[in-house]
Amino acid sequence: MDTTPDHPDRTPLGRLGRLAFRRRRTVLAAWLVAVVVATLAAANLGGDFAVGYDTPGSESQAATQTIEREFGGRTAAEVEVVWHDGAGAVTPRSTAAIDRLLADASRLEGVAPGLTAKDAEVSADGTTAVVRLPLTRGEDHVPEETGTALVALGERAERDGVETIVAGSIAGMTEEAAMSAELVGFAVAAVVLLLTFGSAVAAGLPLLVALVGVGVALGLGGLLAALIDTPDWAVQMALMLGIGVGIDYALIIITRYRAAAAAGRDPESATVEAMSTAGRSVLVAGGTVVVSLLGLFLMGLPYLYGVALASSLAVLVVLAASLTLLPALLGFAGRRIERLRVPGVRPARTDPDTVPGARWARRIQRRPVVSTVLALALLALLAAPATTLRFGFPDAGNEASGTAPRQAYDRLTAGFGPGQNGPLVAVAATPGGPADSAALDRLAAEVRTDRDVASVSAPQPNPAGTAALLQIVPRSSPQDARTSDLVERLRDGPLRSTGLQVALGGRTAATVDQGAATASRLPLFVGGVVLISFVLLIAAFRAPVVALKAGAMNLLSIAAAFGVVGLVAQGGWAGQLIGIDTSLPVPPFIPVIMFAALFGLSMDYEVFLMSAIRERFARHGDARAAVVEGVARTARVITAAAAIMVAVFAAFALSPEVFLKLMGVGLATAVLVDATVVRVVLVPAVMQLLGERAWWAPRWLRGAATRPSAPVAAD
Known part of the structure; x- marks a missing residue:
């Protein structure tokens, strides 16, 4: 048939x-x-093609939402400004060029203002420094003009005699096919x-x-x-x-x-x-x-x-x-x-x-x-x-050699260690005032004792004093299994037992x-x-x-x-x-x-x-x-x-x-x-x-x- x-x-x-x-x-x-x-x-x-990659109901999403709510519209997204000077990253020449860059960057749409070269983290040998510019919106929502302008500001600092790399994932800063x-x-x-x-x-x-x-x-x-x-x-x-x-x-x-x-x-x-x-x-x-x-x-x-x-x-x-x-x-x-x-x-x-x-x-x-x-x-x-x-998730270390993100990654690794490329962020609610601040100080001290933690920043409170951030830098790279283990260990250990409401976020935590x-x-x-x-x-x-x-x-x-x-x-x-x-x-x-x-x-x-x-x-x-x-x-x-x-x-x-x-x-x-x-x-x-x-x-x-x-x- x-x-x-x-x-x-x-x-x-x-x-x-x-x-x-x-x-x-x-x-x-x-x-x-x-x-x-x-x-x-x-x-x-038509709308803008933009999306958040947070996992619904996760601790990393809770951390992101707390940052946006408690820190004046700031998001977890950042742009890195990395500079290197063999004579010293905090010499007057270097800081003048970087302060000028940061002042101009703060006037761009989508970039949070208020940072100067004094807010930089400086490597142990004093030759490399980094400032992370917080964004006021997700990377997908920042205008392309902002990304293009940030790249131009980095090139201007280079002309001023300071080896400067501005790296991020917003439009205008990424490689096109x-x-x-x-x-x-x-x-x-x-x-x-x-x-x-x-x-x-x-x-x-x-x-x-x-x-x-x-x-x-x-x-x-x-x-x-x-x-x-x-x-x-x-x-x-x-x-x-x-x-x-x-x-x-x-x-x-x-x-x-x-x-x-x-x-x-x-x-x-x-x-x-x-x-x-x-x-x-x-x-x-x-x-x-x-x-x-x-x-x-x-x-x-x-x-x-x-x-x-x-x-x-x-x-x-x-x-x-x-x-x-x-x-x-x-x-x-x-x-x-x-x-x-x-x-x-x-x-x-x-x-x-x-x-x-x-x-x-x-x-x-x-x-x-x-x-x-x-x-x-x-x-x-x-x-x-x-x-x-x-x-x-691949990071800047997987970018092609010679690109700005890869250069920033390599420079940070050489100056600070690989963990500086993917710091963790602990966000704590501190409605109790001084008592909560003391508990947060004790938490920071305990986290510093972990074998896989390179450094922990001093608590950074919000203007209202109702929340604070701790930046935790691992010893290992964001992709290293030890970093993922550290995330789990911190969540199950000191963060849970501190008595505060603390959420651990950051790129590596979100990946976990x-x-x-x-x-x-x-x-x-x-x-x-x-x-x-x-x-x-x-x-x-x-x-x-x-x-x-x-x-x-x-x-x-x-x-x-x-x-x-x-x-x-x-x-x-x-x-x-x-x-x-x-x-x-x-x-x-x-x-x-x-x-x-x-x-x-x-x-x-x-x-x-x-x-x-x-x-x-x-x-x-x-x-x-x-x-x-x-x-x-x-x-x-x-x-x-x-x-x-x-x-x-x-x-x-x-x-x-x-x-x-x-x-x-x-x-x-x-x-x-x-x-x-x-x-x-x-x-x-x-x-x-x-x-x-x-x-x-x-x-x-x-x-x-x-x-x-x-x-x-x-x-």
Whole structure:
């Protein structure tokens, strides 16, 4: 039985495709208007991309909130002013230059006033000093003009003869990418499409669909930022996913359209058939990606909500463009889709039995056990470095050599020790006046006796005398495990027994809190995403064994990706390929986001391949032959789709942001592994071992079964 619907135009997607084809001018105009409206709305109504990374209910968040409330709007965010003078950091020449810098800085928007060179911490040898300028708002909310002005003030102090470094994470002070990662990925995708289709017209349609869809999604993302806290890097994440899946989904549908047209269908009938078959698979795949991304809400971390919504919105919009705009564009192209042929690119073979994919699948089927063992061994080898992953947030010590943050980090380490780069801040409520002040002095004295504490500042009371700060400098660096142990030891020991209400904050304390929160919510998140995806696959294939196999293989691909991220994060030869030259911790949110995105994206290829296998099995009932034919019919399009996705993701290794580098490499690795080792080796081998048992279903599920559709035609 042929699983292509007997009456494609009677299916919902078939009717949608016919409507878009016939009303193509209206559909195209509607999408162009949507781009303009979304862009204008974002420009006039959009919010700022800013977010706090505090963990809800954590002690570090309590410390941050107390500082903001009790210290006149001051936040925990700071900009470091570091200077060095071999003749002495507190000589009249040095202090005059720094006082001038600090006075001018205090007049900038977002910078707290009142500090002078006398407030500096000076190294033991007297040659290095640092003043930390408190900000009156979060780093994401400080104007870029302030960051640019601070850099200029540091350069002026240099001209005055004082070696000065001004370092921070606000806009205007951070490195910008030399080349747009999105443009690089888009250019590579264009080349892959030209080689796949052999026609400039056919290759241009997926690019146009992705551009329009992403254009609308970016505008809506700006509006989203006005409603919910959204980090600025959520834009890059949405672009990464939107471009990748937008091109891939259009590629799948166009491949089926061209096959139908080659079989003699007129353009409208070919569009309806492509939408009722490939369109259905695209809808299932896109829905799985969205569900996986929305699973980020299960983590309970507010800054991930904006990422989940922005990324899901991008996928939904490009999915809608693939199902409406693309049929309209096919109506304009018609049979002209094969025009502007690329010289030297031969059309795909029409007989799937003669393509390399068919020969490869038969070779795997002859040795299914050996193939399975070898594939699993390779995946285990790739996943092994995942055991070296350290969770935390990279700091200035992980920046590229020569950048201002790295120079400040190295100078502070040389002058004070590594702990000066990540001081802890204890915030105490002191409503009892002198009695509480005495208790705070005793606390400071006790903390100084800890073996891992380098220094403790004198208590710094607020003007009202209701709260005070203690700055605690560890002996070890912010990323050192000893610093994390110190945080736990101080919280469980002297801070708890002092009799005061004390909260310990600072960057390292916040990292400890977020790591604990992530670990506690991770089982719920992973279980929720896997369970919902399993249900979606059962709904698509009515085959529990296939759904279980898909989930297991997706987990293998993700494990391999985590392993490669672990290898790159070590900072050796692999890390140096993308500009990571030091061992660095991986932010806890990266594996979470990678899992959400990859579990959905891996399902794309599973749906495309298994739909083709199911179609052939339903036609003739030969499970072995169905695998060969399914692999043969999808090999070319899955290879092209994966190459595009890998190019788009890998291009983000060009980003100056370390976490975007890691996510790009991880996502690219998972897609590459999934489209090669898993789909080309493991799936044919396991399906051969399972035979007809792969399609077993309980009676109630068989009774509810509907005819599955194949996403692509023969190569």
